[in-house]
Amino acid sequence: MAIPSALVTLLLGMALVLAGLWVGENVLLLPLDASSNAPVYDSLFKVLFSIGTILFLGIVGLLVFSLIRFRRRPGDRSDGAPIEGNLPLEIVWTAIPAIVVLFVGIYSYDIYERMGGMAPLNDHSAMHAVQPASGSAALAAAHHPGHGDSMTMEASATADPDAAKRVWGGIGVGGDATVAGEAAVPVDLTAMQFAFIFHYPQGNIISGELHVPAGRQVELRMEARDVIHAFWVPQFRLKQDVIPGQPTVLTFTPTRPGSYPIVCAELCGPYHGGMRSTVVVHEPEAFEAWVQQNTLPPPPTVADSGTTATA
Amino acid sequence: MTLANPSDFQPQGQPAPPAPSGGLQPEGWLRYLSFSLDHKVIGLQYLVCGFLFYFLGGALAGVIRTELASPISDFVARDTYNQVLTLHGTVMIFLWIVPVVNGGFGNYLIPFYVGARDMAFPRLNAVAFWLIPPAGLLLISSYFLQGGAAQSGWTAYPPLSITTPALGQVLWILSVLLLGGSSIFGGINFIATILKLRRPGLKLMQLPMYCWAMLGTSLLVVLSTPVLAGTLILLSFDIIAHTGFFNPALGGNVVVYQHLFWFYSHPAVYIMVLPAFGLVSEILPIHARKPLFGYATMVYSIMGIVLLGLVVWAHHMFTSGTPPWMRLFFTIATAFIAVPTGIKFFNWLATLWGGKIALNSAMLFACAFIVNFVFGGITGVALAQVPFDIHVHDTYFVVGHFHYIVYGGTVFVIFSAVYHWYPKFTGRMLNEDLGRLHFLLTFVGFNLCFAPQHWLGLNGMPRRVAEYDPSFTTWNQVSSVGALLMGLSTLPFLINVVVSAYRGDRAGDNPWNALTPEWLTSSPPPVENWIGDAPLVTHPYGYGTPTDRIDLNVATGRELWVGPDR
Numbered sequence: 003m004a005i006p007s008a009l010v011t012l013l014l015g016m017a018l019v020l021a022g023l024w025v026g027e028n029v030l031l032l033p034l035d036a037s038s039n040a041p042v043y044d045s046l047f048k049v050l051f052s053i054g055t056i057l058f059l060g061i062v063g064l065l066v067f068s069l070i071r072f073r074r075r076p077g078d079r080s081d082g083a084p085i086e087g088n089l090p091l092e093i094v095w096t097a098i099p100a101i102v103v104l105f106v107g108i109y110s111y112d113i114y115e116r117m118g119g120m121a122p123l124n125d126h127s128a129m130h131a132v133q134p135a136s137g138s139a140a141l142a143a144a145h146h147p148g149h150g151d152s153m154t155m156e157a158s159a160t161a162d163p164d165a166a167k168r169v170w171g172g173i174g175v176g177g178d179a180t181v182a183g184e185a186a187v188p189v190d191l192t193a194m195q196f197a198f199i200f201h202y203p204q205g206n207i208i209s210g211e212l213h214v215p216a217g218r219q220v221e222l223r224m225e226a227r228d229v230i231h232a233f234w235v236p237q238f239r240l241k242q243d244v245i246p247g248q249p250t251v252l253t254f255t256p257t258r259p260g261s262y263p264i265v266c267a268e269l270c271g272p273y274h275g276g277m278r279s280t281v282v283v284h285e286p287e288a289f290e291a292w293v294q295q296n297t298l299p300p301p302p303t304v305a306d307s308g309t310t311a312t313a
Numbered sequence: 314m315t316l317a318n319p320s321d322f323q324p325q326g327q328p329a330p331p332a333p334s335g336g337l338q339p340e341g342w343l344r345y346l347s348f349s350l351d352h353k354v355i356g357l358q359y360l361v362c363g364f365l366f367y368f369l370g371g372a373l374a375g376v377i378r379t380e381l382a383s384p385i386s387d388f389v390a391r392d393t394y395n396q397v398l399t400l401h402g403t404v405m406i407f408l409w410i411v412p413v414v415n416g417g418f419g420n421y422l423i424p425f426y427v428g429a430r431d432m433a434f435p436r437l438n439a440v441a442f443w444l445i446p447p448a449g450l451l452l453i454s455s456y457f458l459q460g461g462a463a464q465s466g467w468t469a470y471p472p473l474s475i476t477t478p479a480l481g482q483v484l485w486i487l488s489v490l491l492l493g494g495s496s497i498f499g500g501i502n503f504i505a506t507i508l509k510l511r512r513p514g515l516k517l518m519q520l521p522m523y524c525w526a527m528l529g530t531s532l533l534v535v536l537s538t539p540v541l542a543g544t545l546i547l548l549s550f551d552i553i554a555h556t557g558f559f560n561p562a563l564g565g566n567v568v569v570y571q572h573l574f575w576f577y578s579h580p581a582v583y584i585m586v587l588p589a590f591g592l593v594s595e596i597l598p599i600h601a602r603k604p605l606f607g608y609a610t611m612v613y614s615i616m617g618i619v620l621l622g623l624v625v626w627a628h629h630m631f632t633s634g635t636p637p638w639m640r641l642f643f644t645i646a647t648a649f650i651a652v653p654t655g656i657k658f659f660n661w662l663a664t665l666w667g668g669k670i671a672l673n674s675a676m677l678f679a680c681a682f683i684v685n686f687v688f689g690g691i692t693g694v695a696l697a698q699v700p701f702d703i704h705v706h707d708t709y710f711v712v713g714h715f716h717y718i719v720y721g722g723t724v725f726v727i728f729s730a731v732y733h734w735y736p737k738f739t740g741r742m743l744n745e746d747l748g749r750l751h752f753l754l755t756f757v758g759f760n761l762c763f764a765p766q767h768w769l770g771l772n773g774m775p776r777r778v779a780e781y782d783p784s785f786t787t788w789n790q791v792s793s794v795g796a797l798l799m800g801l802s803t804l805p806f807l808i809n810v811v812v813s814a815y816r817g818d819r820a821g822d823n824p825w826n827a828l829t830p831e832w833l834t835s836s837p838p839p840v841e842n843w844i845g846d847a848p849l850v851t852h853p854y855g856y857g858t859p860t861d862r863i864d865l866n867v868a869t870g871r872e873l874w875v876g877p878d879r
Contacts, residue, residue, distance in 0.1 A: 082668035084857035110698035236773035247561025272391035275778030
């Protein structure tokens, strides 16, 4: 059996690793990054892409080499060598994937934490009440579940399902805090067949497009009317299902002004493919101007119907 | 290729032994349309029936790719499109891959491998097969009824599945329940056969690897399919009787459905790929003329995959509002499946290393399986990472990923297995040139179709859409061209399979000089598999072994086979 010498193997391995790193750095498969966690995501993608390239090229290279080098020559009817196993080899190729997988798992956990995914907001143990009107109170409770206001804790402790609205999942607050001291911009999202409706509690604006300021955290509180939808902005690298009966929260900080698509990513009916919208990331001043321009005077009645502001 | 050795054991001289159940069984080709109890007949029934549904599912895929050749919804109506994608997924999973890799090859091969004359429960076996055609017809018929077929995807997530036309959804549930029942019957049968029907003297660790794969798969089937059945029954209550299990308007919980659904449907992935792993483990050693590398670790890795496969379901729900600790657990459990899976792939590579590899159609498909599955496995490990998944979940990246697993993985293995066992099924060889043409078209078409979908998903194209952003048009058209090539690739295959049945070269009993027991009898085999005792094959992979190391006293079947240089 012809085993390449240790030196050849070493050089091939080094070439492979370099090729993988080069591919990870230079082959760009992702769209523009427009939120604070997109670059974090992209660095994870690069690592996974590099590791994947090394493994794929290595395994396929070995396979193709074997198929050529060990092909059966015409007239040769003999068998190969009767090798049935090799314990050290087996240990090596059990250990290497285990280490790689463990490394990737820990690294992605770290990435997830930096994206704010592990925030106690999502934890079952930190269920808390959300008053539909006051987003910042809920936010405060989320930040400090230990000494949140007692009313909130009380509400979550009681068994009354109407009083305590449980918030599920999503990427929460914390982790990569951007601009300290500034409260998040609260936006309510209602998803229905086949549209996203955004409501800004401050200013009571209703819009079919999402307008957000660059560099400020946005807290999107989402609820679905009919079936499950999903809020996805590819340029933000974020997605969260919008679930009927279970409010979800998604917190993100847009960074790059521009317009990006909002896509519904969960099959929601015949027009699922058409359920798209736009998120417009403004410079902070432009956002304030947009809010001023669209704020309605306090309406005499419930401002639920027919007040869609144009962007 | 080794040509046929005219065997001294051709059964044509003597009358066929009577069927085990008495004289009412038809003879000849009519057997294949009957309630036959012969495991080989049932295996081929599964196989041919599966292929019919494969062509139907492929035609549905053709509709999808035609619709997606342009960015607007212009080929079929939008709700028809959703019916088509639902039927495509359901047909391909429940009527093609699961029945063929489990029922088809399992029924044909397992009794040979354990040295039995039939499955443990032949009647249950026939019932399991005959549940499939009515279930399939039920599913297809729903398309022509009022409201059309189910249109909530093969996942049937409520509340969408509760609000879409009820008749189609209920028939879909009924059909999947029948198919699940068939699958459970089959699983029980395989477990009983492998554990209780082994020929005396044959130890568990001497079984061909496919037996272990089927044992693991059947455990998964028996443990997880009932959960799907219960879930779908609850869902049908929600639809018919307006109960509120999963209906949020009535206080139900939609995420609970997803947990229950994926508790079956993630193991279903292993129900589809583990048998393929087993088949590859049979095919590679024979055509590489080397023993299967690392038998024991292969067995342990199958069982490792079974164990881990049961505890990873929630990685399908990373955006469904699952709590963080759950995401963390399912990320790590999922990623760790790569370890036993990796062991299998390294062992296959080591099996090839230093062999005498015959690059025939069976081998080409098996090696392409390795390439495709490694690709799909790498994207799978990436998808297991929560932050990665949050971006690409429910996008074409996932569509690309799982087609690399189920098509690039399992379907390639099914083709490989057909080229490998066709001589045993029919006594004739398939044409090699047509086989290689089939391989080339399938491999190029498959990669052209599904590789671009990864890019589409990363850049913002969600799955299950009839219309998309025009900037994705080019790669969608490339993908559609690939699908067309895949469609064309079935032509040389079909011609080959049909013509070779009548005109193919005579294969003889053991054209590959294989050591596993199904080759130690005539081709096609007699009704009870062997005339005389079943051979005791204690080294199913004893290639390259000097003759004196095989115990000729116990290998009673070996006299049926005269190898060229033994």
